[in-house]
Each structure stands twice: as structure tokens, then as C-alpha cells.
Amino acid sequence: MTKTPLTSADERALCDAVVRSGDERAFRELYRRHTPAIYQLVLRMLAGAAHDAEDVVQETWIRAVRQLGRFRWESSLRTWLCAIALNQAREVLRRRGRAPATEPVEDAPLRAPAAKDSERIDLERAIARLPDGYRTVLVLHDVEGYTHEEIGRCLDIAVGTSKSQLFDARRAMRALLQRSPEARHA
Known part of the structure; x- marks a missing residue:
């Protein structure tokens, strides 16, 4: 069964129902539509810690x-929800002091079905090794498809900062992925 995308008006109506009367069905629909994307984003931000x-x-x-x-x-409801999620994920990273993820990164699949499993794992590991700021902008832009303007609003940074972080993140990714497999998996 194919999902019919919600229009902005549909989302507003669902949100209004949740706000006005705590409509559980409306909340469940919003939750069902947005949680998978939020979870995947946060999972990548937290380097695979499910x-x-x-x-x-x-x-x-x-x-x-x-x-x-x-x-x-x-902004879109999803952008707003992702901004809240990113703030929460950054709080988790601060609390754990950038300690390594407690679960393997292999549990965090990328959406690119054409990539071989080993390449996907290498890519996830490289993303997990990026500094938080680089990882956040890279995932939002290159994986989630956010514009620099949306990233700026989500992270409360200038568009130029988003572009600069993305440039640096891509350069760091190239360096990580060009290392030997043994160095990448260390």
C-alpha cells in the first residue's frame, strides 16, 4: 500500500486536532508519518546508538x-521536528562526552540500496567518526536533502556556516574513506 503524502493543510489539521483536544488518532498519524525519518536522522547523529x-x-x-x-x-513540520530531535541528540552527545556508541554502526543502514554492504558500513563508520558539527550538516544536506537555509534554521547557524561545514565534512569523509580498510575499522 502506497502512502499518500500529507499536504501542509492536512498536517495543520492534524496538529490543530492534537492541540485542541489531544486527538490520539491525529497524533498517531503524525507520529507514523514522521518518526521513521526522525529516527534515522538521530541514529546517524548518535553514530548508530539505537x-x-x-x-x-x-x-x-x-x-x-x-x-x-x-x-x-x-518551515515544514518535519523540519521543526528534526530541529527538536537534533537539539536532543546534541544534548545526548554532550552528556556522554563523545564516548563511542554503545552499539555497532552496522545497525544504522543507509538508504542507498546500490551500495554494497561493506561500502555502506564503511560509509556509516566514516560518518560516525566526523566531528558533531560536520556530521550534522552532512547528514542533513547529503542524506536528508535539506537546503542550507533549512539547516541554518534547524541549527540556528548562518547559511555560510552550513556551507563551510558541509565542505569541511566532505573533505574529512574523503580522507576517512581513502584510508586503508584496517585504518577505517580501527
Whole structure:
């Protein structure tokens, strides 16, 4: 069964129902539509730590529901939800002091079906080794398809900063991926 994309008006109606009366069906629909993308984004930001990613997704929805009545629709609902999720993920990274992920990165699949499993694993490992700022912008832009303007709004940074971080992230990725397999897996 193919999902019919929600229009902005549909999402507004669902959000209004959640805000006005706590409509559980409306919330479930929003949750069903947005959680997979939020989870994948957070999982990459947290270098494959699935348990932490699940916690962040849950906290994201708690905060989103509390703030939903104040959402101004200056961006898409998904962009707003991802901004909340990214802030929560950064909080997790700060708390754990950039300690390595407790779960293997192999559990975080990329969407590129053409990539061989070993190449996908190498790519995920390289992304996980990037500094937080580089990783965030790279994933938002190159994986999730956000524009630099959307990234700027999500992260509260200038468009030029987003572009610079992306350039540096891509350069770092090239360096990581050009190393021997033994160095990449160390």
C-alpha cells in the first residue's frame, strides 16, 4: 500500500486536532508519518546508538506536543521536528562526552540500496567518526536533502556556516574513506 503524502493543510489539521483536544488518532498519524525519518536522522547523529536514538525520538515527541500550539509553520513540520530531535541528540552527545556508541554502526543502514554492504558500513563508520558539527550538516544536506537555509534554521547557524561545514565534512569523509580498510575499522 502506497502512502499518500500529507499536504501542509492536512498536517495543520492534524496538529490543530492534537492541540485542541489531544486527538490520539491525529497524533498517531503524525507520529507514523514522521518518526521513521526522525529516527534515522538521530541514529546517524548518535553514530548508530539505537537505544539513545529511541530515547531521543521519544523526548522529541514529548517536547513537540508541548510546543505544538506555538509552532508557526515558517518551515515544514518535519523540519521543526528534526530541529527538536537534533537539539536532543546534541544534548545526548554532550552528556556522554563523545564516548563511542554503545552499539555497532552496522545497525544504522543507509538508504542507498546500490551500495554494497561493506561500502555502506564503511560509509556509516566514516560518518560516525566526523566531528558533531560536520556530521550534522552532512547528514542533513547529503542524506536528508535539506537546503542550507533549512539547516541554518534547524541549527540556528548562518547559511555560510552550513556551507563551510558541509565542505569541511566532505573533505574529512574523503580522507576517512581513502584510508586503508584496517585504518577505517580501527
